[in-house]
Amino acid sequence: MTYRAEVFVTLKPVVNDPAGLTIRGGLHALGFESVKDVRAGKYLSILLDEADEDQARSRVEEMARQLLANEVIEDFRIELQPEPALAESRGGGPS
Amino acid sequence: MTYRAEVFVTLKPVVNDPAGLTIRGGLHALGFESVKDVRAGKYLSILLDEADEDQARSRVEEMARQLLANEVIEDFRIELQPEPALAESRGGGPS
Numbered sequence: 200m201t202y203r204a205e206v207f208v209t210l211k212p213v214v215n216d217p218a219g220l221t222i223r224g225g226l227h228a229l230g231f232e233s234v235k236d237v238r239a240g241k242y243l244s245i246l247l248d249e250a251d252e253d254q255a256r257s258r259v260e261e262m263a264r265q266l267l268a269n270e271v272i273e274d275f276r277i278e279l280q281p282e283p284a285l286a287e288s289r290g291g292g293p294s
Numbered sequence: 295m296t297y298r299a300e301v302f303v304t305l306k307p308v309v310n311d312p313a314g315l316t317i318r319g320g321l322h323a324l325g326f327e328s329v330k331d332v333r334a335g336k337y338l339s340i341l342l343d344e345a346d347e348d349q350a351r352s353r354v355e356e357m358a359r360q361l362l363a364n365e366v367i368e369d370f371r372i373e374l375q376p377e378p379a380l381a382e383s384r385g386g387g388p389s
Contacts, residue, residue, distance in 0.1 A: 201330070207337050222338065225361050231353065235296070235341045242302050242337035243317065246330045258326065266320050 201248050201282040202255040208268045208275045209240035243267060246282060255279055296343050296377040297350040303363045303370045304335035338362060341377060350374055 210216050218239040226234045245262070249255035259277050268275040305311050313334040321329045340357070344350035354372050363370040 209337065209339065219338075222361070226340075226357055229357075229360055231342075231357055233342045233344055233353065234357075235343060237341075238339040240337040240339070242304065242335040243314075244304065244333040244335070246332075247326075247328045248330060249328055258328065262321055262324075262326055262329075265324055266317070 200251065200255075201246060202252065202279055203282045204245045204247065204255065204259040205278045206243040206245065206259065206263055206267055206275055207240060207278075208243070208263070208273050209238060211272055211274055214272045240273075241267075252279060252281075295346065295350075296341060297347065297374055298377045299340040299342065299350065299354040300373040301338040301340065301354065301358055301362055301370055302335060302373075303338070303358070303368050304333060306367055306369055309367045335368075336362075347374060347376075 210219075216238050219237040222239060223234055223237040226237070245259065247255060247258065249258055256277060256279050259279065263275045263277065264270060305314075311333050314332040317334060318329055318332040321332070340354065342350060342353065344353055351372060351374050354374065358370045358372065359365060
């Protein structure tokens with residue numbers, strides 16, 4: 200079964216985020232004065248073959264801990280769903 | 295009213311993604327052979343004050359077009375919700 204995992208990696212709230220501050224400055228300079236805060240992070244979309252959803256999630260968590268995120272300064276969040284194009288052929292389309 | 299906007303910026307599917315390929319190679323080297331594809335992108339979390347949700351969404355779309363994404367090679371997606379800590383004091387928590 201093929202799954203699409205989305206991994207969101209963000210700096211922990213206590214860690215300085217110079218990229219976010221720079222983007223906030225740029226938005227203010229463009230006239231977007233309503234912006235109070237910007238945090239910058241990474242977004243990864245991973246296509247993987249695993250037996251079931253639990254196993255896919257646990258594998259992606261291992262990937263995040265080992266390579267995708269630096270847990271000293273970063274948090275990560277994972278969202279997982281069956282890849283629609285391949286799920287359809289099994290008779291179950293996305294709702 | 296304060297809103298939290300999440301902006302996901304990804305390379306268009308036809309555009310080469312060397313960062314994604316490098317991450318896929320790293321995952322394979324670590325033994326995650328089930329990974330078929332990785333696409334790398336940016337994740338931005340933006341806190342902003344706007345009168346209502348429609349206006350907040352439209353402002354964030356402008357930000358994405360003007361600064362956050364390069365629409366020649368990138369797509370973006372926006373998710374928006376009231377910021378809970380501030381929404382609560384108005385008597386309406388998130389559902």
